[in-house]
């Protein structure tokens with residue numbers, strides 16, 4: 001992704017002309033390498049869903065561009081998505097084998113029904129669903145099983161990248177780890193590329209080798225997950241990490257927005273977007289901050305703050 005911006009027009013006048021815009025993404029540039037599990041973390045409203053929609057082509061950037069490197073011969077489609085809620089993302093009227101093979105039809109292929117049932121059976125086995133269950137309907141499965149079906153569907157076209165948009169947030173705690181483990185096994189055995197969007201830092205830490213932290217439609221810090229989460233350099237990442245619930249905490253808050261307000265994305269702040277919430281802000285924060293590479297340089301650690309390495 002190169003300098004992607006997304007603005008939503010709002011508040012139209014009587015001629016239908018927008019009086020204002022929501023600045024949802026404000027210059028997102030990021031590379032994902034093959035075999036990466038890239039985590040994207042940030043609080044509610046920072047633009048994670050907008051980014052997901054741009055990645056899978058449901059939304060076009062207002063400006064900027066996306067590029068997918070040349071695909072493998074074995075790869076049939078660039079990207080598939082697994083949504084947060086398997087309850088609403090699976091068509092309740094279709095048997096599971098048809099749900100799993102839907103993306104194959106979407107590519108324009110018309111294989112025989114038998115071939116599709118065979119494909120669905122083999123994918124069901126890979127995600128831990130009994131193959132004889134593929135004739136059943138979504139309501140006959142638990143939440144965790146439904147998410148396994150959604151994962152099988154994403155695999156059906158053998159995509160280069162799978163975008164996981166909060167893949168475990170709608171599931172019971174006891175099932176979350178099983179789904180994350182399944183995703184890890186699939187990623188390793190197929191050397192797939194995952195982009196995992198989550199507000200849950202623990203999920204990102206468990207799963208991702210690289211992590212990008214978003215704030216007000218920008219990436220404020222990106223690098224190897226251990227560097228970003230264990231040794232955060234941006235004051236916002238530091239705030240985010242301080243707010244991660246500790247097992248010993250009772251009545252914790254995991255949302256830094258509850259401590260201080262997220263500024264408006266209709267009228268963006270001048271200079272650094274974070275300065276009004278930042279305990280370290282100085283006069284140098286009045287100018288817009290660029291994402292600069294710092295230490296450790298070899299892991300491509302980048303921070304959008306002039307104080308990061310001061």
Ligand SMILES: Nc1ncnc2c1ncn2[C@@H]1O[C@H](COP(=O)(O)OP(=O)(O)OP(=O)(O)O)[C@@H](O)[C@H]1O
Nearest residue numbers: 008010022024043044045046047048049050051265
């Ligand atoms: N179609 C739209 N029209 C106007 N504003 C929008 C639209 N879609 C999103 N927004 C706004 O863009 C900003 C980013 O929204 P987005 O849904 O991408 O955030 P998010 O990080 O995914 O939040 P959450 O975790 O709560 O889903 C928010 O201020 C949201 O209100």
